[in-house]
Amino acid sequence: SNENVRFGRTGSISIPPPSTVDVVKKIDVNPPKGTRDFPPDEMRLRNWLFHNFRQVSQMFAFEEVDFPVLESEALFIRKAGEEIRDQLYCFEDRGNRRVALRPELTPSLARLVIQKGKSVSLPLKWFAVGQCWRYERMTRGRRREHYQWNMDIIGVPDVTAEAELISSIVTFFKRIGITASDVGFKISSRKVLQEVLQCYSIPDNLFGKVCIIIDKMEKIPIDEIKKELRSVELSDEAIEELLQVLSIKSLTKLEEKLGAAGEAVADLKRLFSLAEKFGYSEWIQFDASVVRGLAYYTGTVFEGFDREGKLRAICGGGRYDRLLSTFGGDDIPACGFGFGDAVIIELLKEKGLIPEMGEQVENIVCHLDPDLQDAAAAVATILRGKGQSVDLVLENKPLKWGNQECNPRHATTRNGGYNSVSHFKKGKWLKDFATRVRTMVEDEMEKIAGDKVKD
Numbered sequence: 088s089n090e091n092v093r094f095g096r097t098g099s100i101s102i103p104p105p106s107t108v109d110v111v112k113k114i115d116v117n118p119p120k121g122t123r124d125f126p127p128d129e130m131r132l133r134n135w136l137f138h139n140f141r142q143v144s145q146m147f148a149f150e151e152v153d154f155p156v157l158e159s160e161a162l163f164i165r166k167a168g169e170e171i172r173d174q175l176y177c178f179e180d181r182g183n184r185r186v187a188l189r190p191e192l193t194p195s196l197a198r199l200v201i202q203k204g205k206s207v208s209l210p211l212k213w214f215a216v217g218q219c220w221r222y223e224r225m226t227r228g229r230r231r232e233h234y235q236w237n238m239d240i241i242g243v244p245d246v247t248a249e250a251e252l253i254s255s256i257v258t259f260f261k262r263i264g265i266t267a268s269d270v271g272f273k274i275s276s277r278k279v280l281q282e283v284l285q286c287y288s289i290p291d292n293l294f295g296k297v298c299i300i301i302d303k304m305e306k307i308p309i310d311e312i313k314k315e316l317r318s319v320e321l322s323d324e325a326i327e328e329l330l331q332v333l334s335i336k337s338l339t340k341l342e343e344k345l346g347a348a349g350e351a352v353a354d355l356k357r358l359f360s361l362a363e364k365f366g367y368s369e370w371i372q373f374d375a376s377v378v379r380g381l382a383y384y385t386g387t388v389f390e391g392f393d394r395e396g397k398l399r400a401i402c403g404g405g406r407y408d409r410l411l412s413t414f415g416g417d418d419i420p421a422c423g424f425g426f427g428d429a430v431i432i433e434l435l436k437e438k439g440l441i442p443e444m445g446e447q448v449e450n451i452v453c454h455l456d457p458d459l460q461d462a463a464a465a466v467a468t469i470l471r472g473k474g475q476s477v478d479l480v481l482e483n484k485p486l487k488w489g490n491q492e493c494n495p496r497h498a499t500t501r502n503g504g505y506n507s508v509s510h511f512k513k514g515k516w517l518k519d520f521a522t523r524v525r526t527m528v529e530d531e532m533e534k535i536a537g538d539k540v541k542d
């Protein structure tokens with residue numbers, strides 16, 4: 088057949104008789120649909136991004152936590168019609184347990200808080216950076232995994248917690264060169280929705296469903312939105328009133344509409360006042376249409392957006408005061424956000440802010456003669472012992488000399504800046520140098536290992 092038949096090994100080999108050759112059909116070398124590999128250059132960028140996530144989290148005195156990627160499916164089964172539920176990457180394991188690849192980190196965090204119970208003192212400030220999954224039908228060609236940075240404050244009932252969380256994201260943006268003219272935060276509260284629905288005696292159990300429908304406002308036609316709202320028993324009058332309130336983009340108008348007595352207006356005014364003190368007022372705006380797509384939010388909700396409107400939400404979060412109690416835990420207030428690793432990279436590319444990052448090696452040690460390989464290894468060891476990073480050239484192929492390209496690999500892929508490049512080549516000078524090196528090595532190793540090195 089014209090298949091791309093490859094022998095089991097490459098290079099000069101004696102080919103055994105056909106009967107014993109493993110005919111290996113070339114595997115698909117791409118990762119599964121919707122997933123990514125991270126080759127070195129991509130991994131350096133990812134490490135840079137995660138390093139900034141962690142630096143900011145630690146600057147705000149948050150402690151890092153992590154959880155299994157695989158969780159009980161029950162953690163994510165909510166009946167509010169969320170997209171995250173429809174796309175759950177779930178299956179039955181060999182023990183007939185219903186499990187799922189986590190689509191988000193918050194339920195795992197809530198589970199751990201409940202598990203820890205009284206052994207941890209509140210408030211908790213925890214952060215995590217973890218891979219999250221969704222089973223997206225590939226017709227839309229979207230990713231099925233991404234890494235999310237989460238910060239959560241557990242046990243603080245008032246909006247000082249949200250103010251602190253937004254401040255941490257602003258700090259992160261500033262660190263990587265993003266300004267308030269690039270990105271903003273739309274902020275609202277689900278209590279706005281709640282206060283409107285209460286006027287129409289909509290039962291609480293429909294609140295989550297209404298929020299999920301409203302969250303689709305900019306994704307599906309308004310008539311579809313109205314149809315779905317009618318399906319959860321909202322009257323046409325209630326729907327018109329709701330849509331009118333959701334179009335409000337100023338706190339003053341919201342107060343005129345809802346009055347000053349309600350929690351929604353009080354919370355939001357307090358949050359915007361705190362933003363003044365934190366110095367990030369220019370980053371935020373009130374927008375009643377923001378509800379976010381997770382059913383468990385109960386209060387403030389916010390999302391980071393690119394002001395050019397080219398990208399999907401950069402990050403999002405809010406208050407989820409009931410989540411722990413729905414898992415059987417105590418009634419503990421909580422809020423947090425999720426920040427994906429993909430949209431931010433698209434934004435940085437748009438803004439020309441992707442950092443230049445070559446491989447950072449301080450020394451290259453290479454031998455130009457096979458019988459000096461041991462000297463090269465000794466030198467590399469000494470340098471490493473001093474805490475220096477060393478790329479010890481292992482390959483034996485002839486190396487260039489004179490134009491400082493000790494190895495085409497290094498000359499092209501390392502962007503200069505090494506502390507030393509040690510070449511070993513036959514010749515009197517080199518012999519003396521190698522002797523000096525060997526003496527230096529032995530003196531050094533004698534200090535470390537004592538006389539027995541001499542032997």
Ligand SMILES: Nc1ccc(Br)nc1
Pocket residue numbers: 171190191219220221230231232233
């Ligand atoms: N929740 C979630 C998981 C994975 C991706 Br990609 N997007 C959203």
